[in-house]
Amino acid sequence: MVDNSGAGGSQEVELNLAPIIDCFTVLITYLLVTASFLTLTAMDVSVSANSDSKEAPPPIETKHPLVMTLDLTTTNEIVLKVSGGDLKKEIDLKLAPKANGAWDDDSLEKALLKITGRWSSLSEVSVSAAPTTKYKELVNLINVAQKTLPKVYISGG
């Protein structure tokens, strides 16, 4: 930088970087402390009407709606039931656990695709589980169900 204010002479001025570095040090520390390195996402579900929700709006019902329920049993079996609509008899499908005892989510995905292919008007499923079912297993199976049926109800009662 050149200073022309003097009497004919020029003077070099050095930029003082120390306060700028101080500011950056504080800023980086603050951002490091407050930054979240976990990516959180959410899964949208609704509470089904069989809970004790006295103030919840009643579900819209048609004459004979086709409904599907997904029940997770204590023995890691997945029970799918389709009823209503023009069905004369309830359809009951049991999916056995995998050989290692885990929930068979692949079979669930295939079964849901087959069911929705047969009854295209089905767009929602009501999920309930045995009291001992772990939350991680529940959300994992809800995630599988949401691939085919975006609207998932969870039983709160």
Place this chain on the structure above:
Amino acid sequence: MILLVFLLKNYSASLTNLAPSSQLALPEIAVSAKTAPKESLTIEVGREAVLVDQALAVKLKNFEFPANETQDTMGSPTIAQLMKRQRELRPNPNTESSVVVMADQGAPYSTIKRVIASVAGAGFVDLQLVVVDPQ
């Protein structure tokens, strides 16, 4: 400078200010229908406690509710009461129905169900179940 740019980008990318407790192990799932958690009331279900909007609601013992909270066959009276109060405090109490649920991956369905029943009892019927995206 690169670090600063990365941190600023990372900071702006986090849309919501959700901060689960350090003891809470959220389930890690690659969600098919991703949604960003909304800025709404949060319920946290941990091993030792249920928190409503980061304030202690009910103390748990290894995910189990105390006896006085299980007299009602479905919900927990304390959580139900807190949720009703929260609902009255909302700017639009008649239309506000969503709640963000952060639960420990090991929590049994019996506990989750009781919390859900209490929450639904106050009219919060749209739940956002928060999970960690493994990316």
